[in-house]
Amino acid sequence: MADTLLLPVVAAAILDGEGRCLVQRRPVDKEHGGLWEFPGGKVEPGESPEAALAREIAEELQVTIDAPVPLAFASEARGPRHLLLLLYRVERWTGTPRPLAGSILRWCRPAELPGLAMPPADRPLADALIAGSGKNAAHG
Numbered sequence: 001m002a003d004t005l006l007l008p009v010v011a012a013a014i015l016d017g018e019g020r021c022l023v024q025r026r027p028v029d030k031e032h033g034g035l036w037e038f039p040g041g042k043v044e045p046g047e048s049p050e051a052a053l054a055r056e057i058a059e060e061l062q063v064t065i066d067a068p069v070p071l072a073f074a075s076e077a078r079g080p081r082h083l084l085l086l087l088y089r090v091e092r093w094t095g096t097p098r099p100l101a102g103s104i105l106r107w108c109r110p111a112e113l114p115g116l117a118m119p120p121a122d123r124p125l126a127d128a129l130i131a132g133s134g135k136n137a138a139h140g
């Protein structure tokens with residue numbers, strides 16, 4: 001439809017050496033408040049998705065990321081807007097993740113992701129991450 005407003009959002013599956021993923025609980029006063037999500041945020045006009053991801057992760061977690069790899073995306077109508085949620089796999093990063101005021105961080109094993117309350121668009125993304133982690137484990 002010609003009047004659809006695209007909302008591009010980038011998010012990171014930040015992994016530690018044990019294959020655990022960092023998830024963030026959204027502040028209760030925001031949209032999807034209290035749900036667990038992948039850290040990230042909206043792509044600003046004129047910004048590449050990768051630049052937006054690096055900026056959001058630095059702002060939200062005080063972590064510097066390197067070499068994000070596209071993992072999966074979700075496409076979902078959100079009223080007058082249409083969410084395009086791009087998830088990247090991030091294995092190379094530096095810093096100690098610190099939560100912004102009002103949010104909570106947690107390292108999660110892939111098997112724990114299905115038990116987390118997440119925004120609907122995140123469910124297939126979490127499944128893709130789980131599938132990928134199984135494949136990696138199977139191939140050593």
Ligand SMILES: Nc1nc2c([nH]c(=O)n2[C@H]2C[C@H](O)[C@@H](COP(=O)(O)OP(=O)(O)OP(=O)(O)O)O2)c(=O)[nH]1
Nearest residue numbers: 009011031032037038039040041042085119121122
């Ligand atoms: N960061 C993130 N956002 C998600 C996920 N799943 C999901 O539906 N969203 C939605 C929630 C919001 O509508 C939108 C991201 O908005 P945001 O509020 O995090 O973006 P932002 O950091 O740029 O925040 P702001 O400046 O607008 O306050 O994408 C996810 O896993 N991570």
